[in-house]
Amino acid sequence: MLLPSFLKGLVHRFSWGQFVTLAALSVCAGGLWAFAALVDETLEGETRAFDQAVLLALRHAGDPSEPLGPLWLKIMMRDFTSLGSYAVLLLIGLLALGYILMLRKWLSALLLVISFAGSMVLNNLLKQGFDRPRPELVSHLADVYTASFPSGHAMLSATCYLTLGTLLAGVTRYRRLKAYILGCAIAIVLVIGISRVYLGVHWPTDVLAGWALGAAWAMGCWLLLRAWLGYRALRQRRG
Template sequence: MASIGARLRELAPAGHRRWREFNWSQFVVLAAVCVCAGGLFAFARIMDEVAEGETHGFDQAILLALRNPADRADPIGPLWLEIMMRDYTSLGSHAVLGLMGVLAFGYLMLVRKHLSAGMLVVSFAGGMALNSLLKFGFARPRPDLVAHLVEVHTASFPSGHAMLSAVCYLTLGALLAGVAPARRYKTYILATAIGLTLLVGASRIYLGVHWPTDVLAGWCLGAAWAMACWLVVRGGVLWMQRRADRAGAGQGVPPPGPPPG
């Protein structure tokens, strides 16, 4: 069956193949726009509810559900789960994310992806600055309902680990998926980026250092910021490709095929 499918694809007209690639590309851009707009809308709603104090019951119920009713300093589950969550939460720390950002920036510069490298810096630095400003503006206290299982020193809303892990992993995932040779690789990369983001945020709630709405807000805003930066990079790449196509057409050089989806 696989050979028959491959043969049919070879026999398909070139225009039909380009149409399918175009539609897939447009779908990806539309999905990114929806994530960006939806993330901003959801963040605004959560922010409004938190400011009015209407999420307190929800936050308390989640935190208490993750602790031993007889001892709020004891999280549910075996000891190895607590140890794993302590390790997982470090994947969203400034040190780890900053190191990953520096390594990714160096690679992008080596392969001469200067626009992507520049937007990576803007994405990371802008996300950190935005998170710090929001924490300072809201100054929401950390949960005092349960014991903190790791040390914390900043305000609670929005979760820096959740937001910055979304910025880091989703930005890197989008950039890597853009150069992956097949859709199954793109899907794997994006699923891994989303999984890491969710894991870091969930660990903050389990460890008792964030209200659940802090993490939800961080995920929403981080995803929106990451997709906005990716859309800017994609727009810049397409603009440069079209500029090169026009220059090549003026010199009688045939334009290249469509960019990968």
């Protein structure tokens, strides 16, 4: 009986907004820690066995050029992976930005620009810095032109869809809808990352690192927006 009473006390002590802020802080800190750990293990070569095992598990034994599953699955994975491409993310970002500007949500628009543009610049710099080769263990089922670590599709899709998800959930009144919106955003990000490994264009750790850093970046930008709004509201009350 003590544990339920303790939990009820926590619920009454912390508001929903405080809980959301704490969750965002946890995602941001956890994502940065996971990314740093993956960088350390990858540079030391500790992830090679894991990466190779996952890639080979998704291909027919003795024929690494053929992925598991029927032809329609390969086509579906190519469609899924396009949801994380620069072209699609740029289109979605511009459409969302136009909608936010028409609502005159200037700070939300600024958050969107900083989140998207900053993530793209950061990902390109990291790719050039690490310069990890693409997997040669299996054939590539999609065209690639850049380095492998961290996955741009995974990182940018995490930044894009999680940022849009938090902004949309923020203007939704019902908690079930908030959870549904964020759940959909997370599902899209996961599907895109999985498709990159299935198509053989990324090591699994590339995708894990992209997810971790993209989620941390998105939550970090959102926390900055929330902090500024709180500061502005405090100044208005004092004024």
